[in-house]
Amino acid sequence: MTYGGRDAGLNLSQFNTPEENMLVDLAKNGDREAFGKLLCMYEKFVYNTARLKLGNADDAFDVSQEIFIKVWKNINKYRGDCKFATWIYKISTNACLDFLRHAKATATEQFPTHIDGEGDEIEVEFADETVLASPERMLEKRETVNAVREAISRLSPEAREVVELRDIDGFSYEEIAEMTGLEIGTVKSRLNRARAQLRAMLAEIKF
């Protein structure tokens, strides 16, 4: 498995648009090309959801595949009464929970609770860089990214979920409320607590 090749990015402006609706309709009619475009739009979102919930790159890859296959097979059940992103997110979280339940039932050792453990890949994006970074700058940035990922992995699953949806994926409070079934006020308070925890953790390591 290689990493870092595809990076369609999470562009929320693509979500919930007439074009997306058209692609969904085409995919419902068995159009694999349209489904492929939806896959490009959502792969980063789905993969990061799985990655943060499972804490392991290989598992996240496998579960992401399962999620998209499930989306393909069941796309006719999407009736448009919520955003497509919400529908995919719910399928993703269910798939991750199923995986964790199965892993818990079969594993003899505790499931990893942190991210980027030994042997895990370290992938750093330089989306905001327009020129090649120096090796020192790359190393510094990689360390920063790893520190942030480590801190996020230490959050509770509930706190991690809102951080992921808001601060990584960029969904609005209203969208997060729809996706998670929480009240908007709960989303806000949970996010505030999570950010404060993140700050404290990152301050400890002199971030």
Added chain:
Amino acid sequence: MILKPKALDCDTARALMFDYVDGVLCEADVLRLEAHIAECDACKRELDDCRQMLGSVKNSAYSVPSGLYDSVMSKIADMPQENGRLTKSLRFKPWMGALTAACAALMILVVGRGYIDAGMNTADMAEAQAGEYARIDANMFDSPNVPGDAEPSGDTSSDDQRGGKTTVTVTTDSFAGFAPNTPKEDSENDGYGVEAHAFSLLDAVLAEVTDSDTAVLVCRKSDFEGIIPDTQAATVTLDEAVYERYLIDSDAMVTFTGYLELLEKLSIDYRAAVPDGAQFDVCEIYLLIDGEN
């Protein structure tokens, strides 16, 4: 007298910083915070740290493994979709006209759960019991559907209110006025012609269903003579695998599971018939065999 906004202390200012960076702070607080920041170097540094942290969190997103796209696309290359009611093969066909006639003969009884538990002893259900029927049970699962706002538009009747138990009946008369062999391509009902029309009426019926209801669908086997092979009708079952699948897929907007399963088997687009927001505990579907009108 001009009221001057109350100045912020550092603790309050810091509590507002993430909302400020998020752009969700109200205008009054934005002004107060910016005024404070202009005078407080410590809080200005704190705000910069907040911005930097959120930026770093955003940049901590993982890149997608290069093989994911190709792997998924190769796996679905020959994989059929489930419940493909909107596939091209389901575009209007001659037999669908006949099927529409069958749809028109559907009689939907939506009754309260307690009513079902009490033994279905109304005239309609007695009729159902009088015939030999194949029974399909399906546990229903919670759905994340938000309640819909569709207004009932069909010719339906809520003709029984007894102690919170509601009976809604749709009869053949409800479907009068459209010819079963007249496809309405590109109509507002997805271009599926008259069967879509029929199901818009069913939708109106099912809009009557509330969260606490149990729905019973009764259809006459004779209505399907020559359309649905006996074997196909007989194989409408919900085995453990299907049960489990729907359990897993409960978030996939499936609520009226057993009903959907039947409609799938009958190649009917069920989507319009599922009430938004309906959550059922039990669904029982009776397919009458040799039942009389």
